[in-house]
Amino acid sequence: MSRLLEVRDLTHSYLTRTGEEVEALRKVSLEVRAGEFVAIVGHNGSGKSTLAKHLNALLVPSSGVVYVDGLDTSVPENLWEVRQRVGMVFQNPDNQLVATTVEEDVAFGPENLGVPSAEIRERVDEALAVVEMSEFATRPPHNLSGGQKQRVAIAGVLAMRPKCIVLDEPTAMLDPKGRQEVLRTVQRLNAEESMTVVWITHFMNEAAQADRVLVMQEGRIAIEGSPRQVFSRVEELKELHLDVPQVTELAFLLNKAGLPVSPELLCEEELVSILVDKLAG
Amino acid sequence: MLDGITLGQYVPTESPIHNLDPRTKIISSVLLIVVLFLVEGFQGYLLIGLGILGIIAAARLPLGFVLKGLRPLRLILLITLLLHLFMTEGREIARLGPLVVTYEGFNKGVLMTLRLGLLVLATSLLTLTTSPIRLTDGLEDLLNPFKRVGLPAHELAMMMTIALRFIPTLFEETEKIMKAQKARGADFESGKLSQRAKNLVPLLVPLFVSAFRRADELAIAMEARCYRGGEGRTKLHTLQMTRADYLAILLLTAGVIVIAVVF
Amino acid sequence: MNVEKAIVVRNLSYTYQANTPLASPALRNVEMEVLPGQFVAIIGQTGSGKSTFIQHLNGLIPTGPGRIWIDGQDIGLKGTNLKGLRQKVGLVFQYPEHQVFEETVFADIAFGPKNQGYSGELLVEKVRRAMGLVQLDYDAFRERSPLELSGGQLRRVAIAGVLAMEPSIMILDEPTAGLDPKTRDEILEQIARLHSETGMTVLLVSHSMEEVARLADLVVVFHDGAIALQGPPRELFQRDAELTALGLGVPQIIRVMKGLVNQGIAVDTRVLTTQEAADQIIQRWHKNA
Numbered sequence: 001m002s003r004l005l006e007v008r009d010l011t012h013s014y015l016t017r018t019g020e021e022v023e024a025l026r027k028v029s030l031e032v033r034a035g036e037f038v039a040i041v042g043h044n045g046s047g048k049s050t051l052a053k054h055l056n057a058l059l060v061p062s063s064g065v066v067y068v069d070g071l072d073t074s075v076p077e078n079l080w081e082v083r084q085r086v087g088m089v090f091q092n093p094d095n096q097l098v099a100t101t102v103e104e105d106v107a108f109g110p111e112n113l114g115v116p117s118a119e120i121r122e123r124v125d126e127a128l129a130v131v132e133m134s135e136f137a138t139r140p141p142h143n144l145s146g147g148q149k150q151r152v153a154i155a156g157v158l159a160m161r162p163k164c165i166v167l168d169e170p171t172a173m174l175d176p177k178g179r180q181e182v183l184r185t186v187q188r189l190n191a192e193e194s195m196t197v198v199w200i201t202h203f204m205n206e207a208a209q210a211d212r213v214l215v216m217q218e219g220r221i222a223i224e225g226s227p228r229q230v231f232s233r234v235e236e237l238k239e240l241h242l243d244v245p246q247v248t249e250l251a252f253l254l255n256k257a258g259l260p261v262s263p264e265l266l267c268e269e270e271l272v273s274i275l276v277d278k279l280a281g
Numbered sequence: 282m283l284d285g286i287t288l289g290q291y292v293p294t295e296s297p298i299h300n301l302d303p304r305t306k307i308i309s310s311v312l313l314i315v316v317l318f319l320v321e322g323f324q325g326y327l328l329i330g331l332g333i334l335g336i337i338a339a340a341r342l343p344l345g346f347v348l349k350g351l352r353p354l355r356l357i358l359l360i361t362l363l364l365h366l367f368m369t370e371g372r373e374i375a376r377l378g379p380l381v382v383t384y385e386g387f388n389k390g391v392l393m394t395l396r397l398g399l400l401v402l403a404t405s406l407l408t409l410t411t412s413p414i415r416l417t418d419g420l421e422d423l424l425n426p427f428k429r430v431g432l433p434a435h436e437l438a439m440m441m442t443i444a445l446r447f448i449p450t451l452f453e454e455t456e457k458i459m460k461a462q463k464a465r466g467a468d469f470e471s472g473k474l475s476q477r478a479k480n481l482v483p484l485l486v487p488l489f490v491s492a493f494r495r496a497d498e499l500a501i502a503m504e505a506r507c508y509r510g511g512e513g514r515t516k517l518h519t520l521q522m523t524r525a526d527y528l529a530i531l532l533l534t535a536g537v538i539v540i541a542v543v544f
Numbered sequence: 545m546n547v548e549k550a551i552v553v554r555n556l557s558y559t560y561q562a563n564t565p566l567a568s569p570a571l572r573n574v575e576m577e578v579l580p581g582q583f584v585a586i587i588g589q590t591g592s593g594k595s596t597f598i599q600h601l602n603g604l605i606p607t608g609p610g611r612i613w614i615d616g617q618d619i620g621l622k623g624t625n626l627k628g629l630r631q632k633v634g635l636v637f638q639y640p641e642h643q644v645f646e647e648t649v650f651a652d653i654a655f656g657p658k659n660q661g662y663s664g665e666l667l668v669e670k671v672r673r674a675m676g677l678v679q680l681d682y683d684a685f686r687e688r689s690p691l692e693l694s695g696g697q698l699r700r701v702a703i704a705g706v707l708a709m710e711p712s713i714m715i716l717d718e719p720t721a722g723l724d725p726k727t728r729d730e731i732l733e734q735i736a737r738l739h740s741e742t743g744m745t746v747l748l749v750s751h752s753m754e755e756v757a758r759l760a761d762l763v764v765v766f767h768d769g770a771i772a773l774q775g776p777p778r779e780l781f782q783r784d785a786e787l788t789a790l791g792l793g794v795p796q797i798i799r800v801m802k803g804l805v806n807q808g809i810a811v812d813t814r815v816l817t818t819q820e821a822a823d824q825i826i827q828r829w830h831k832n833a
Contacts, residue, residue, distance in 0.1 A: 017692070043724045044695070056505055080507050088505045095498035100414050100446045107517035109506040114513045121517060142449040145590065156506065173722050175590045176751050176793065202724040241726035246754075246796040246818050253822035259829055268796055272803035275825065279809050279832055454642075460604050461643040464635040465705060466627055466659030483655065486645035 003067075004164055004196050005032040005055060005086070010064035012050055012219075024050040026219040027064065034163070037190045037197045039207035039227075042216035043241050048200050051216070052168040055198065056086040069163060084113060087157030091169040093149035094141075102144075102152050103128065103137040109160040120159075127155035130193070131185050147178025151185055158189075164196035165189070171201065183209065204231070204243045208266055215240065232264040247271050290350075291412050297525065298340035299410045303419025305526040306407050309533050313403040316537040317396055325544030326395045332536060333402050340410050350405045351398060358394050365390035414518075417441045422520055435511025443499070451492070458487050549613070550713055550745045551578040551601065556610030558596055570596040572769040574610070578747070578762075580712075583739050585756035585777070586749045588766030589791055594749050597766070598715050601747075602633040614713070631660055634711030638718045640702030641695065649675075649693075649701050650686040656709040674708035677738055696727035700734070707738070714738070715747040720755065732759065753781070754795045757816045765790065778814050797821040 012025040025047045032038050042048040053059040054066050057073040069085050071078040087109075090096050099105035103124050110120045128134045131151040141149060150170055157165055167186065171179040187209055189195040199210065207213045213230040215223040217240055223230050231237070234252040237244050244252075251271060252263040261274055293299075298306075313329070320326060337347055351358070371385030408416070421438035428434050459469060462483045469480055558571040571593045578584055588594045599605045600612060607620030619629055637643070646652035650671055657670045672682045678700040690698055703719070719735065720728040736759050739746045750756050753763065757777045765773040765780070767790050773780060780787075784794040784802065801813040801821055811828050815821045 043726045058501060058505065080509070083505060083507050088502075090498065090502055090505075092498055094450060095495050096502040098443055098446060098499060098503060100442060104414060104517060108503075108508070111514050111516055112507040112509065114515050117515055117517065117519050120515065124517065140449070141446065142453075153502075160506065177589060177791070204725075241724075241729075243725045247800065249818045250797060250800065250821055250825075253818060254825060257822065257826045259826060268799050268803065271800055272807065275800075275804060276807045276809060279804070279825070279829055280807070457637065458643055460599070461635075461637045461640065462655075463604060464602055464630055464637070465643075465656040466630055466709065467655075468627075468659070483643075483645050487643055490645075491642060 002034050003031050004034045004036075004069055005030075005198070006067040007031070007051075007054070008065050008067075010051070010054060010066060011062050012047075012054065012059060013062045023219055025054075028219070028221060030214065030221065030224075032164070032196060032198060034196050035190075035194045036212065037187075037199065037210045038212045038214065039210035040198065040200045040214045040216060041202060041204060041207050041242060043202055045218075046216040046240075047219040048216045049168055050219075052088070052166050052198070052200050055164075055166050056088050057082045058088070084160055085163045087160055087162035087165045089150065089153050089157055089165065089167040089170050091172050093146045093153065093173065096153045096156070097141040097149060100140055101138050102133065102141060105141060105152060106155045106159050109156055113160060123159040123161070124155075127158040130158060130189065131155045145178060146174040147181035150174065150178070150182045154182070154185060154189075164198065166198040166200070168200050169202070170199075171203065171206065179203070179206070202242070204237070205245050208245065215242070228264045228266060231266055232262070234263055290409065292342060292346075292409050293412065294341050296339060296341040296410070298336060298406075300525070301410075301529055302520055302522050302526045303411050303415040304423055304520060305522070305529050306411055307416075307419050307423060308530060310403055310407045312533055312537050314400060316541050317400055317403070319541045320544050321392075322544045323392065325540055326392065326399065328540055328544070330395070330399055333399060333406065336406060340406070342409060347402065347405065347409065350409075351401060354397070354401060358397060361397055362390045362394045365393050413445045414442065417445070418516070418518065418520060433511075435514070439511075447495070451488070454491060455484065455488060458484055548580070549577050550580040550582070550615060551576065551747075552613040553577075553600075554611045556597070556600060556607070556612065558593075558600070558605065558608050560596075562608075570769055571600075574769075574771055576764065576771065578745060580745055581743050583746045583748070583759055583761045585753070585760035585763045586747060586766060587751070587753055587756070587763060587792065588749075589751070592766040593769040594766045595717060596769075598635065598717060598747065598749060601713070601715060602635045603629045604635070627660070631709045632711055633713045633715065634706040634709055636703050636706050636714075636716045636719060638721050640705075640719075641690075641698040644690045644698060644702055644705070647689060648686065649680070649688050649690060652690060652701060653705045653708050656705055660709060670708045670710065671704075673710075674704040677707050677741070678704045678734055680704065696723065696730060699723070699727075699731065703734075711744070713745040713747070715749070717749045718751065719748065720750070728755075735759070753777070753787075753792065757781070757795070765792065778816055781816070782814060 007028060007030045010025055010028045011023060013021050013023045016022055028051060040048045040051065050059065054061065054073065055068065057079055060074045066073040068082045071082055073082050097105045098108055106124045106127050107120050110123050115123065128137055131154050133148065133151050133155060136144065136148065141152065144152065170182055174182065183206055186197055186199065190197045199206065201207065208227045210227060213225065213227050214221050215230060222240065223233055223236060231244065231248045234244050234249060245266065247268055248263060248266060251261045254261045255263055259278065317329060320329065337344060366382055366386045367380045369383050369386035369389050371383035373381050374384050374387065375382040417438045421434050424432055424434035424437065467480065467483055472480065553574055553576040556571055556574040559567050559569045561567050574597060586594050596605065600607060601614065603619055603624065603626045612619050614629065614633060644652050646655065653671045653674055654667055657667055662670060675682050675685065680697070680700055690701060693701065716735065719731055723731065732755065735746065735748065738744065748756060756763065760777055763775060763777050763780045764771055772790055773783060773786060781795060781798050784798055787794050797815055797818055798813065801811055801815060801824070804811050805813055809828060811824045815824060
């Protein structure tokens with residue numbers, strides 16, 4: 001599988017209002033291969049959103065390099081190419097939608113790319129179908145729920161035919177139902193359309209669906225691995241103030257008390273079967 | 282309630298007028314406005330009025346509904362009538378105490394009121410039969426040639442679209458902020474004018490701050506979708522002039538010239 | 545009527561845009577009683593009516609069909625002093641940081657008490673006390689501009705702004721919305737401390753029962769404009785089938801415990817925290833061994 005995104009020794013520093021220099025990212029390196037679903041978790045200030053913005057050249061490195069599909073993001077000439085290949089969905093559902101109807105908004109991206117009118121129509125219809133919002137095509141955006149708005153935003157990105165979608169805390173402002181809607185939509189995109197996904201969140205349970213999880217802290221990648229591997233490091237995660245799913249935490253506590261249960265478990269049913277085995281005997 | 286804020290309340294019906302290209306309708310509105318200012322006689326206004334009624338019928342809009350659009354203006358219309366009635370020099374035909382009603386005043390009053398009313402009707406016809414998107418598309422297209430002299434036609438149209446998109450959202454936000462401040466004892470209703478203006482600060486400041494934040498985030502989102510101004514942009518909905526459009530413009534132009542010249 | 549209860553609601557209904565073709569019912573015959581000092585969690589999905597409900601309690605929405613008594617006073621009566629009511633019933637909306645408007649933290653927190661007529665030393669006292677209740681150091685923060693603060697700090701300023709009016713009933717609408725787990729836990733801890741230190745009656749609206757499990761005395765579940773379930777958290781969590789049917793999540797540990805019972809392992813399923821569940825299981829394990 002090809003390396004779609006490549007980040008090497010990325011450092012990002014900026015000056016605060018009071019003039020002090022802050023390093024939001026410190027020599028971060030990572031790779032994302034085509035078709036992967038990568039989750040980046042961390043609490044506010046860990047650098048995860050800053051990292052996300054480097055992936056589509058909204059920010060350029062203070063030092064280090066970021067390659068998108070082979071293109072160096074710091075080269076100004078590459079800017080629009082990079083942004084067509086890596087689409088981004090942001091946290092606030094409202095502040096991404098610019099048009100007065102859903103389909104006009106989804107068309108915004110392709111319009112900017114100069115795609116011919118008839119093809120725009122096709123892309124819009126396709127994108128809306130993928131996110132299951134086709135029936136809302138002519139409706140104004142302000143009446144939609146948060147989850148629906150985010151799905152429209154995703155469609156807007158899809159219509160540009162990117163190679164990768166980066167979602168920067170897409171569910172932070174949504175209710176549980178909306179969060180599920182968006183997660184499910186993106187999971188389907190990854191599973192059925194092989195869309196490369198980078199999902200940034202502070203909800204650990206969302207990261208459980210990824211192929212790979214990166215945990216960030218103070219501008220660095222603190223833990224990396226498959227969800228099972230990462231979730232098993234309960235104490236470290238708790239120290240980083242991240243929510244561990246109750247099942248994992250339970251397994252961890254049982255283990256500490258002497259009941260041998262692997263804390264890698266992620267699923268309720270699995271834990272129940274194992275416990276039944278150990279307790280029924 | 283919020284939908285009442287849309288420009289002149291677009292009424293989505295199927296009609297030959299609705300289907301006309303927005304540019305046709307914009308040009309027609311301009312022509313109507315021009316002729317309303319050129320004409321001076323009663324018969325002229327009568328004919329124009331009949332013409333407008335005809336368009337309303339063709340647009341399948343209920344007459345009562347359209348005329349209701351004049352309601353917010355009834356005060357202005359009344360003042361116009363009264364001003365001209367009492368303030369014009371000429372042959373006296375009646376007297377109410379110190380106020381003199383003249384024949385010329387009566388004439389002028391009725392004519393001016395008619396002109397105002399017809400102006401409003403003509404422009405509301407435009408907004409009643411054209412959706413805001415189509416309207417901005419049409420305006421953008423018509424203003425395009427002026428880009429050469431520095432008019433940012435695309436940017437203006439984009440700003441209008443974004444403004445229209447956010448009006449209901451901002452409305453809701455205003456309501457929310459008002460409630461939050463009322464929960465802290467703010468009073469937006471009582472007090473004299475100067476006091477009430479000051480009382481608006483807790484409403485306006487958060488609204489503005491939020492608007493700035495929105496604008497910032499929106500700009501970033503737009504750039505992330507490769508927005509870089511109007512150069513090389515295509516559109517989902519393209520405007521196409523049909524025979525009906527050319528016919529409509531021809532008819533209207535002919536009618537306008539005739540009325541202007543004859544009356 | 546009932547002077548010993550803090551809030552009594554009888555037969556409360558509300559329809560948005562009533563008598564128009566756009567009418568939509570938001571509340572249907574809601575009945576509720578809250579004792580002084582209770583910590584009540586109001587849970588429900590978006591659109592269940594919980595936001596509409598709380599706006600009735602401080603008179604932002606006038607009492608339509610139905611009646612509401614706050615501290616024994618019928619607030620639906622004509623001539624009810626709304627300002628007085630809003631001092632007694634403090635309401636913190638979602639994303640309250642959006643309502644902060646003054647140039648300094650002090651000025652913004654002082655807005656509420658100022659509207660009540662306080663000034664000078666008394667005003668300072670109120671602000672100081674409120675800031676203390678949300679753990680914002682008075683001297684460190686009072687002159688700072690709200691624009692400099694972090695999300696969590698700003699939210700605390702907004703909450704302090706309502707606390708400064710010294711309400712006896714405090715209503716918070718999703719106070720943890722949009723916060724990361726760390727900040728969320730901090731805010732919840734603050735609210736818990738607030739409740740225990742001042743003895744205020746607290747109503748906390750949330751989507752998540754897990755969040756409020758340890759804090760609430762009573763959980764009220766709204767669904768479709770009416771109260772579907774209510775009870776202490778420990779008992780309510782046991783009604784997992786009903787909760788799932790209402791589209792509300794049941795904590796994983798409850799499901800695990802119930803799963804164990806279903807397979808013949810005798811454990812007490814009435815747990816609230818992971819630690820309690822672990823303790824139960826370990827106990828059972830030792831017993832079997």
